[in-house]
Amino acid sequence: MQRMLTMIRKEFRQIFRDRPMLVIIFIVPVIQLLIMSFAFTSEVKHISCLIVDFDNTPMSRDLIHSLHHTEQFDLTEMTTDIRQIDERMKRWQVQMALIIPPHFSRDLERHLNPQCQLIVDGVDGNTAGVALGYARGILSNFQEKWTAELTASSFHNDVHIIQMTERMLYNPDLRSQQFMVPGIVVILLTILPMMLSAMSLVKEKEVGTLEQLMVTPLKRYQLLSGKLIPFLLLSFFELFIVMSVGITVFKISMNGSYLLLACLALIYLMTTLGLGIFISTITHSQQQSMFVAWFSMIFLILMSGFFIPIENMPLLLQKLTYLNPMRYFMTIVRDIFQKGSSLRFLLKEAIPMTLFGLMIFTLSVFKFQKRVQ
Amino acid sequence: MKSPDIIVKTENLTRQFGRFTAVNQVSIRINRGEIFGFLGANGAGKTTLIRMLCGLLKPSSGEATVAGLDIKRESEKIKQKIGYMSQHFSLYNDLTVKENIEFYAGIYGLNRKQIFQKQNEISKQLQMEPYLDSRTSDLPLGLKQRLALATALLHNPPILFLDEPTSGVDPRARRSFWELIYQKAAQGTTIFVTTHFIDESEYCHRLSIMDNGRMIAIDTPESMKKRYKKKSMQEVFGFLIREKGI
CATH class of the missing domain: 3.40.1710.10 (abc type-2 transporter like domain)
Incomplete structure (x- = not known):
């Protein structure tokens, strides 16, 4: 326990001393949120x-x-x-x-x-x-x-026209921000944990400190949890910021349970942090891991239904999206925000997401060995 | 039967990377309290050997024990018994000197009081008081190297592995580094050091010369010079590489 705390303390010290890192963590997401939610509007006007x-x-x-x-x-x-x-x-x-x-x-x-x-x-x-x-x-x-x-004004009064009454549920004004901001929440909870965990592990590999840690009695779970817990906390903090901005600036309505959202986000973070560890085990430099992270992110985002509705994709691609853990979380977050869905309605997504999370996390942890290649 | 005085023992230890054999059937015995040197050019297999002994790499074949523990099965237990310092001086550059000591001491399971004592002890021993709160990246290289050594010794390990600890450091800093090593050896720590500086090999009690993964000589520097009738280790090394090298 003490060893893990030592790791966590060190990790936080390093994060708060790294200015570019701080900008990436705290400022970039807010700017992304502002720009993306104004730019990615599906409303057609003028x-x-x-x-x-x-x-x-x-x-x-x-x-x-x-x-x-x-x-x-x-x-x-x-x-x-x-x-x-x-x-x-x-x-x-x-x-x-x-x-x-x-x-x-x-x-x-x-x-x-x-x-x-x-x-x-x-x-x-x-x-x-x-x-x-x-x-x-x-x-x-x-x-x-x-x-x-x-x-x-004439004798032709035999015309019958069906009168339609329309009502939009959940997002009555059809505001695209109500749809986009929850999506951006998902993107942030994907990019940030994956990038940060991959980069910080690979950085230690590059500098040689990882090798040093590997010859200490520090156990693998202590090393990894010491690394991941700070990023987990930061991701939640990020979630909090983005939601506050969304709710105050964009007047997004949050119709569901915050607790449910937090619990499912925790499960989703297993996937993204796990991917981060995995990337760190297959790359040798920060550039490489950055490249791999971006590449996988583009795949994840495009296949998640964030920009392109999954129903509009060719059937084969639609089937492929079931392999994308982000797809499930995207639906979950949008449903919680807009429809206020409870867990009962989300099980269809929550169960596969949890399975993916457990699988990816376990595999990555096993792939991460206290040895050098 | 293994004698209690032998603290590191290898038997035909071999490591291959694909078709390349980095360490080829190396058998050595190192006694407690000895400063044992491994001399060889870059790529001779010194680092691979040291990594196997520290449990960082699995051997392809052969046996080895460190402090009586098997390197294949008990590598995690070995990690309590050894200190390790590589040529990278694996300190965190963005942490201060104090924080680095605190971190590694915490990892080795020292408590608050012991950590505080260690910080004092190290700062006195290395005359680092003025640097305690500066970033490690700002330290002069020689000092950084001695700090790295001090952090590798925080848990008083009986065996210390040094992988080219003096590369990139000026001669004066190298000399004070070796003084620290002698102090440690006098206290009973076994020291296993690799180097490609031939002059440094004279500081070792016993020496092994490696070339292309094979061990081509093992003896004290004195008897090597006598046996091959050379005046310096420089000449011995050149002679051996020509005669026995591959």
Whole structure:
């Protein structure tokens, strides 16, 4: 016990004396949180829109008006020249164009089903899809309104339209930060423990102090727990900072239990700290371990559903994500934050995550020998 | 039967790395209180041998005991009995002198009071009072080396392994380092030291010369010079490498 405490004290002394390390631990995560949660927004707003109006009647102007009066669309220009669409899109000036054909209002009044055309810049498929969805919604509202008006003034009152009432659960304002910030929590609990434990073990290997420790009676578990406990505590401290910033600055709502989150985070840290030990056993310099850590991190993050929803992946990749411990924790953290899920609902993720954690940690500890290669 | 005076004993100790044989059938016996030197060029297998004896490396074949303990089965017990210092002077550069002593003493299981005593003792012995609270990285190399030695001896081990302890240190610092070694040996500590400085080999009680993993001579420096009719160890070493080397 005393030996372990000696190790822990030494580790903390070294961490707090290493300025670049302190910046990485305390400042980088907050900056990451701020930048990432503002930049990785899936909200689609202010789509610049070009209007080609060949009709130019009160009705067509009303349609344009209803597009204009939303947060989603900005009307950049009106034109009657179709060639402008291609020109403007190539210049990245507009992302969408609406073409209103001649005789649009006349045909609508005569129930001749006039056609409008929406042209969307499909380079960014996600945004294009969302923009198209918004525009459809606006157009169908417009149609409902005019159909009602037109049928009221004529004999055609046999039109029945289904009224839809919509309600968004868990994140009613569809704020992407509510979705992203918990994801960033997961990323931090992955990067930090993995990097720090790998780097600090490999650093000792590089300097030669690890060899010195290996010829002392210090037991393997004492050496490793002395190394890992400080990083475990730091990771929890980090979790606390990031959550505080998320809740105060981004007004994220935390609907679940803090205790449950902390317990599952502890289990997840077995995985990431274990990976750190593993990396330190297969590399010989800090550069090497940095490289291996980044490489595995990119794999973990891409396959976790952080940016790319797992359901959008090809089937084979979807299956592969079950091998990624981060995937489980990502779902767990998002569910706890947003849905306030209790353990009962999370067992499907918590059990495989625990198994992975135990496996990775045990294997790494066995791979870490008190011997040199 | 092993004699109580023999503290390190190896029997055809061999270590291979792939197809390369770093240590080839080395058999030695080292007596208690002896300063035993291992002389050889870089890559002769000195470090590999010392690492096997410290339990850092498993031998490929052969037997060895250190303080009566088998190096294959009882390597963790051996670690209580030995001090080890490598050419890296494995101190933490970002800790102060005091903190380094405190750390290694804690690892060896000394209590608060003993740690405090050791700090005083070392600072007096090495005249380190002015440096106690400075970072180890700021120490002059010679002092750093003597501090590394002191930390390796915190638990008063009966055997001390030194792996090229004087590489990179100036001659004056080397001399004061050897004085410390003599003091320790006089107190009964067995010292096992590797070096590639031929002049240092004269300081050893007994000496073994290694080349390409094989031991090509073992004797006292005096009888080696007599046997090969050379005036200095420098000449003996050159002669042996030419005649017996591979």
